[in-house]
Amino acid sequence: MNIETRREQFQPPSMLGNILRKLHIDIPLFIGLLLTSLLSIAILYSTGSQETAILIRQAARIGLAFLLMIVLAHIDPYQFKRYSALLFGLGIILLVAVLIMGQIGKGAQRWLELGFFRFQPSEMIKITTPMMIAWYLADQPLPPKAKQLLTAAILILVPTFLIAKQPDLGTALLVASSGAGVLFFAGLSWRFILGIIAALASVTPVIWHFMRGYQRDRVLTLLDPESDPLGRGYHIIQSKIAIGSGGIYGKGWLGSTQSELDFLPESSTDFIFAVFAEEFGLFGSLGLLGLYLLIIGRCLYIATQAQDTYSRLLASSLAFTFFVYVFVNIGMVIGILPVVGIPLPLISYGGTSIVTLLAGFGILMSIHTHRKFLPI
Amino acid sequence: MSRIYSVKDNSGENRLFLNRVVAAFIAITLLTSGLIVRLVYLQIVGHEHYSSLAKDNSIKIVPLVPTRGIIYDRHGKILAENLPSYSLELTPEKVPDLDGTLSRLQKLLDIPDEKIELYQKLRKRQKWFTSTPLLLNMNNEELAKFAVAMPFFPGVDIQTRLIRHYPYSDLASHVIGYVGRINEAELKDLPIAEYRGSTHIGKLGIEGSYETQLHGKTGYAEIETNVQARLLNTINEKVPDPGANLYLTLDIDLQKTAYDALGTFNGAVVAIEIKTGGVLVFASRPGFDPNPFVVGIANDVFQALQLSENQPLYNRALRGLYPPGSTIKPFIALAGLEYDAISPEHNILCPGYYQIPGVSHQYRDWKKGGHGSVNLNKAITESCDVYFYRLASTLGIDHIHSFLQKLGFGEKTGIDLIGEKAGLLPSREWKRSRKNQAWYPGETLITGIGQGYLQISPLQLARATATLANRGSVVTPFLVNKIATARNTLPGPEIHQQTIPLKPANVNTVIEAMINVVHSPRGTAKGINTNISYQIAGKTGTAQVLGIKQNAKYNENEIDFKFRDHALFIAFAPADDPKIAVAVVVENGGHGGSVAAPIAGQVIKQYLQDNDEHRNP
Structure with a gap:
């Protein structure tokens, strides 16, 4: 008698429950993601660009991303583990290809032209890096020893460096933190973590040396937004005005007055939180943060319920990276972090990040719904 | 994970992982609280301040x-x-x-x-x-x-x-x-x-x-x-x-003279001030009116410009590539002298054609019946092809390539304009890598009279002429003389001085022959020597657009206009103290001497007159 039939004997199957189980969908996570995506369309509508074309495009992307999520949820996590190294290697090759092509074509290049759409290898690497590190650590005794740490550090730094070179600082940061997340959850010792922080602080001048002019500008304008009031500082000043003027209750949906001043070419992308906070106020902002925390909490819960090391390392790292997304984006919009190009997850306009994010949640759902012994 | 199951402490790992999840959750909560504190600060404490900025009196x-x-x-x-x-x-x-x-x-x-x-x-x-x-x-x-x-x-x-x-x-x-x-x-x-x-x-x-x-x-x-x-x-x-x-450095009046002189022909005129390299004329005809582009040109007007057979949007002076025809001959002659392939007095017989020993193909001279006994001076004056077939054959493509390269052919001139084309100066290596073929002796011959693979821009031609007139001091053309801001005035582009070592006697020989082109009764450009008080050194050229079959005859009047030969002319003046170098390309103009030379003549005349006036008002 196999597990499936045994479970059915214990649990009287409800119709809906059955269908959902067949779909491999995790309901709380699904609802959280759906709500956030709907919010995205509502806010995009309000950012002044009430062009239906943009809304339709965004809706289509969200639909596609959900589809991909469900497809991935159907794949057994064992398969993800099996192909981790292969996918990671492929991603690195594509990154190198993009870099070489970029050098030929002069200037920044982040995507490969695949006929009808553009593929960004850096998006793929956001997921394959934690997969790779989790795969590598899964069969090692944990917590990781110095040797494993060194290998893992190299595996993380290679894609990070390749992406930073594109140059795409925001994505590089996300890739690095997704890999570092795996190490953290694998039990990297606290002493080591503190050591890393100290080391990072000491190499800051070196990093500064290698930064591009505009990246330096971004850091400088964070420290002193008034220094470039026409450029980056302008965004910070204006987004603070927008958020602050929203007050506790906000100005209501479509009530944003600051977004239509010519203040943000990025009001629908990286700075969309400013519009949100202006229209929905502190309550709205807290609500959105709450929604994000629910999603993150559910992901961490899934990680604790996962049944093998690979799954739980990957799941917890994906949850952690999602939080980094939220924290860095909102942090930069409210002016406590540098302006690096990271979108507000699931809300900002722009296709690739939504697809990657939901692919990650698809993997999480796969991990959760393919457990061999369901709690009864 | 079963492989090293024995060394893994599963329950220990579980505990460690749960600890980490809790730690992560605490960190996430703390960091989120940080965001919330900041939001409270902005939206409650700062609300009034930011509202006043946003609302009634907003600072933009x-x-x-x-x-x-x-x-x-x-x-x-x-x-x-x-x-x-x-x-x-x-x-x-x-x-x-x-x-x-x-x-x-x-x-x-x-x-x-x-x-x-x-x-x-x-x-x-x-x-x-x-x-x-x-x-x-x-x-x-x-x-x-x-x-x-x-x-x-x-x-x-x-x-x-x-x-x-x-x-x-x-x-x-x-x-x-x-x-x-x-x-x-x-x-x-x-x-x-x-x-x-x-x-x-x-x-x-x-x-x-x-x-x-x-x-x-x-x-x-x-x-x-x-x-x-x-x-x-x-x-x-x-x-x-x-x-x-x-x-x-452009002289718009001189530019107008050149542009008008081109008349209804398509073509280009480039004139360079020899001592500085400053470009005086940079004309490409037909032109187009740039003003509609500023306010946004109507689509159909733009389409018409783009599709026009005359290609008005095309900068012929900078990007147009043509075979130089006989205008290459003074440079080939100089190469011959410098490499000791010929002596100026040596005579050869021109029967009207040249044959590579053992090959039946006849390389024809433009003059049926030939020029008779020809030395270097006569070869340039009358533009004898046979003389240059022979000279090219003696020099070989390697020498021709390396000498013409020094004069700037096949390379961008470095003028301060975007979009310049380098043209093509063929060599053995080029042909092997591009066409995967060996270089044939016949191709050396036609390179010697400026045909074949050779492709030059009018700007390159003017530059080489100026360099010749400057006796080997390479002239680098430029357009911007001064950049004047409110605070200071800066010079235009930086020019690196380079010199090709040339024997003065050889240069004199070639220049004398080029003077004869204009001033001798047998010169191919004698039409422009009237009413001038100075000497012009020049060379005509005719570049074939259509290949003429062996034994066939080229008859200008029978050929469709767009297949007629391009007319070229290079010149500098005054020959004894060169000030201006000019290159003219007239597309489908027919003969260099009758069509292209007068344009250069007008430009030179006006430039020298103006400069005299400026000196003694």
């Missing part, structure tokens, strides 16, 4: 766009300037009844339907509370009519903008270039902070090549505005640095 930071630099010719004549232009603009959010207002305006000012449609399209793309132009470049009558009716049109304004204007229209359109609206591709590569507020960018020619200098530095003003977006007060201001004025 507006870019102050610098005025674009003016482009002058060498005598201070304006080639590109900024003229005020009035446009009728509407801010949709401030107009009570937009459709009604539009139809009333349409009646008042006789606006065609397309413009209303275009406005509707533009308006939807704009952000809120942005004024969008309905009519650009209003004339006086429209201005007067609207000024009277203005009180009845709330939300409609007359805006003054400076728009770029090119007074010489098509005369120097390729070299000056034009500005046009910034497109999306350009926006990605621009320094955004510098171009906030700028709508136009230099696209071609000097306007494109010197964009940074002409644009200037954007300033900004922090202004306080009320709900109606009316200016209340300027709090802080950083004035923009206006763009630098450029003084070109």
